[in-house]
Amino acid sequence: MMINRFTLLAATAMALLPATTIAQAKELVLYCTVGEEWCRAQSEAFTRDTGINVLMTRKSSGETYAQIKAEEGQPRGDVWWGGTGDPHLQAAQEGLTEEYRSPLLAELQPWAVSQAETSGYRTVGIYAGALGFGYNSTMVTENAPACWKDLLDARYKDDIQVANPNSSGTSYTMLATLVQLMGEDEAFAYLKELHANINQYTKSGSAPIRAAATGESAIGIVFMHDAVTQTVEGAPIVTVAPCEGTGYEVGSMSLIKGGPNPEEAKIWYDWALSAKAQEVGATAKSFQVPSNMKAATPPQAPKLSEIKLIDYDFAKYGSSEVRNALLARWDAEIGALP
Ligand code: PLP
Known part of the structure; x- marks a missing residue:
């Protein structure tokens, strides 16, 4: 060669x-x-x-x-x-x-x-994983919230965080859960009332419980496992499965x-x-x-098995028509509120 x-x-x-x-x-x-x-x-x-x-x-x-x-x-x-x-x-x-x-x-x-x-x-x-909420037990010291309806209490004004359902799957799960639990019009009436207690709609679904862990906010509506993570990390967070039932x-x-x-x-x-x-x-x-x-x-x-779960209709709430329509209604009726 x-x-x-x-x-x-x-x-x-x-x-x-x-x-x-x-x-x-x-x-x-x-x-x-x-x-x-x-x-x-x-x-x-x-x-x-x-x-x-x-x-x-x-x-x-x-x-x-x-x-x-x-x-x-x-x-x-x-x-x-x-x-x-x-x-x-x-x-x-x-x-x-x-x-x-x-x-x-x-x-x-x-x-x-x-x-x-x-x-x-x-x-x-x-x-x-199941949806629920978590609260900071150093900030909420009596009559702790146990149900979705308890979150409407005026004493939680500006104390609750949840994500925006457009960006966050957690928050869309909440929207679809409330619609399945209450009916669509009642769910939007609930969200309007809840709005008075919301201090911020975050982008990420788990951000609200990180804010509750640091005391920036008292309650975060999140997946229950995300609340457990904060407790395991040493934050005074108590996890709640809402009494009316919840989605997953x-x-x-x-x-x-x-x-x-x-x-x-x-x-x-x-x-x-x-x-x-x-x-x-x-x-x-x-x-x-x-x-x-x-x-x-x-x-x-x-x-x-210990949480009262609804029979979440994934086919319906994961369809383009229903998801797009619910998000558009959320933008018009909740996202647009001052
Ligand atoms: N992080 C964890 C730990 C989750 O369980 C989920 C839900 O699937 C998400 C993030 C989704 O987050 P987002 O609500 O921001 O879409």
């Missing part, structure tokens, strides 16, 4: 290149819709297990739905992981996400499989249609449904009920 000046130069250049430039590193673009700490822990665990790099962005559920809708036809993300099920169902109905039947479906709770069936297998349940979320996962890394996306999807991957949440102080029946449920997770 002739070795000339050019082959020597090429060989030297190859030796100097990092390995990643020669064999392109595998990567995955993740739109993550749980808490920041859990998003990071889950991404790092996946990279450790598979060697695939994760480019992760964290947003709220409604915001992520809106981003995927805006990127339709030119998607930049591969997987939408976490967040409430309703906007995942809406994305499925609008053809923004891919149909996929994971072999791991057989290991999942019926409520997680039901989410997949409702969407024509374009989304799937990864965890569940089936936190979900979807493959984004036409994403840049479809193979890696399916590797994430199957991995994220495994018992091992579903036990990462508790290490990041996230106390939902995992959907894989073999995954350990964290002892701190609110027990769904």
Whole structure:
């Protein structure tokens, strides 16, 4: 073999290149819709297990739905992981996400499989959690609120926080829950009255309980597991399951249609449904009920069997028509209030 000046130069250049430039590193673009700490822990665990790099962005559920809708036809993300099920169902109905039947479906709770069936297998349940509220027990010291109706008490004027249902899946779950508990007109009448006690509609669903934990606000309407996280972190937060009954979320996962890394996306999807991957949440102080029946449920997770849960109609409240209409009515009647 002739070795000339050019082959020597090429060989030297190859030796100097990092390995990643020669064999392109595998990567995955993740739109993550749980808490920041859990998003990071889950991404790092996946990279450790598979060697695939994760480019992760964290947003709220409604915001992520809106981003995927805006990127339709030119998607930049591969997987939408976490967040409430309703906007995942809406994305499925609008053809923004891919149909996929994971072999791991057989290991999942019926409520997680039901989410997949409702969407024509374009989304799937990864965890569940009930809606409620939490209060700061150093600020609310007597006649603690136990019911949705108690939150209307004038003594809580400017003391309650909840998120905006356009950006937040938590807050949309509240809106859909109240409509199912009371009827639509009564639910909007309730929200109008509650408005007098709301000091801020936040972007993120869990921000209201962080504000209650620091004493910036007395009560936060959130998922019960998000209130438990604050208690576990040492804040004087008491978690309440509203006496009238309450709704719940089936936190979900979807493959984004036409994403840049479809193979890696399916590797994430199957991995994220495994018992091992579903036990990462508790290490990041996230106390939902995992959907894989073999995954350990964290002892701190609110027990769904002990909470008065409504029969939440995910197909209806996750449909484009109903979700868009309820959000438009919220903007007109609640968001526009001074
Ligand atoms: N973080 C946690 C821990 C959750 O359980 C959920 C709900 O799925 C979310 C975030 C969703 O947040 P948001 O209400 O901001 O969409």
